[in-house]
Amino acid sequence: MNPNINISQKLLETVEQYLNKTLDADKLKAFEDRLKNDLEFKTQVEDIKTMLLGIEAQSLKETLDDFHKETKTAPHNITKRKTATNKSLWNFGKFAAAAAIIIAVGSIWFFSHSPNQNLYAKYFKPDPGLPTTMSSTDNYDFYDAMVNYKRGDYALAIDKWQTLLTQKPENDTLNYFIGVAHLANKNETEAIPFLERSVLSEDAFPLISDAYHYLGLAYLKDGNLTLAKKNFELSQSEASKQIIIELND
Amino acid sequence: MGQAYRLEHQIQLLDAIKSNNSIALKGLYIANYPKVEALVLKNSGTVAHAKDIYQEAFITVWQHVKNDKFVPQNDTALQGYLYRIAKNKWIDVLRSKAFKNSKLLNIEALKVIKNDDIENDDFEDKKLKITMDAFKNLGEPCKSLLRQFYFDKKSMQDIANELKLDPASTRNKKYRCVKKLRELALKINI
Numbered sequence: 001m002n003p004n005i006n007i008s009q010k011l012l013e014t015v016e017q018y019l020n021k022t023l024d025a026d027k028l029k030a031f032e033d034r035l036k037n038d039l040e041f042k043t044q045v046e047d048i049k050t051m052l053l054g055i056e057a058q059s060l061k062e063t064l065d066d067f068h069k070e071t072k073t074a075p076h077n078i079t080k081r082k083t084a085t086n087k088s089l090w091n092f093g094k095f096a097a098a099a100a101i102i103i104a105v106g107s108i109w110f111f112s113h114s115p116n117q118n119l120y121a122k123y124f125k126p127d128p129g130l131p132t133t134m135s136s137t138d139n140y141d142f143y144d145a146m147v148n149y150k151r152g153d154y155a156l157a158i159d160k161w162q163t164l165l166t167q168k169p170e171n172d173t174l175n176y177f178i179g180v181a182h183l184a185n186k187n188e189t190e191a192i193p194f195l196e197r198s199v200l201s202e203d204a205f206p207l208i209s210d211a212y213h214y215l216g217l218a219y220l221k222d223g224n225l226t227l228a229k230k231n232f233e234l235s236q237s238e239a240s241k242q243i244i245i246e247l248n249d
Numbered sequence: 250m251g252q253a254y255r256l257e258h259q260i261q262l263l264d265a266i267k268s269n270n271s272i273a274l275k276g277l278y279i280a281n282y283p284k285v286e287a288l289v290l291k292n293s294g295t296v297a298h299a300k301d302i303y304q305e306a307f308i309t310v311w312q313h314v315k316n317d318k319f320v321p322q323n324d325t326a327l328q329g330y331l332y333r334i335a336k337n338k339w340i341d342v343l344r345s346k347a348f349k350n351s352k353l354l355n356i357e358a359l360k361v362i363k364n365d366d367i368e369n370d371d372f373e374d375k376k377l378k379i380t381m382d383a384f385k386n387l388g389e390p391c392k393s394l395l396r397q398f399y400f401d402k403k404s405m406q407d408i409a410n411e412l413k414l415d416p417a418s419t420r421n422k423k424y425r426c427v428k429k430l431r432e433l434a435l436k437i438n439i
Contacts, residue, residue: 053377054379055384055395057381067279068300151290
């Protein structure tokens, strides 16, 4: 915008008419001719156009926040497109990577805090969840709920996973995530039985260390120090080891 | 016949958008958000990212429609266009240094969504952003008047009635508000 160029009321209103296509034929011709030949006039018109667009764009932007309150979340769409496949339902390939991230995040987070009395508040950080990729066609329901979990819609995620759990009550991953979702939802009492079931896994469960860690945290919050310690000791995570040191101090 | 009907429908939709018809804008917004949210959430983003990116894309699409830069080819052309712009904007965020530094970037995610190379549609030029910012910070009486006239497309007579002024004074007031907005924008520009 050029500060040295003045914009008169007449010009403003002519540009409005031009943009609204309400200029009569003669005036339109004169206007367009001047646009072609008069550089200063062209700049003035461009400035006005930008301003009017800015008014509308910002007004729209402020309206969008109202619209946003009525949007539904992504999973509704995903559910519609769900494919009924159960094969390779619990592929743990990605889980190990997730576990590494959990440990890394947990460690960074641990070392960035100084000790205080509220150990739980100090050590608890929700499990970041598993990566959900666009190419996932298998196992839609599980990842659908994972999207809710990552959004912080823990109750909804729990509901969806509970439905899957009725088909696979012993599944370690499901029990683990329902447990950590309850814990993230500030409901440690509900979390405990699920986490307990997850550590009973007979298979090599890649998240076992994290499961013991969160179980320890759940007991810690629940006030059962003995069981909290027992589970922290079973976890290989750095955070659990540190909590034990602090608990023994 | 079906195709012609659907195109006609798209054209009606574009006309409604051009006139800032709130029902059309809201319908378009609500219907297309979930897909964009799913895209962002599945590719290293959060709900807050999804909302920002979507709103930015929505405003870009609205601008393109207003400027006749967008011509529909089929019945869902506009919806697809909105999604593509949102996707491109999200790719830009993933590529940005700030994002890479602040997040553990899932490189795989980037590969998955970077599958088509549409030109980068960043039409929100600096000048427009400055004006938007200036309008955001303009005092409420002026903001309300300009919004009603330029965005809600209310008639000068209706606005004058509401303000209990005559149309000529309302026109003058509107002009002074535009001038005020321009001064504010020029200040931001410096």
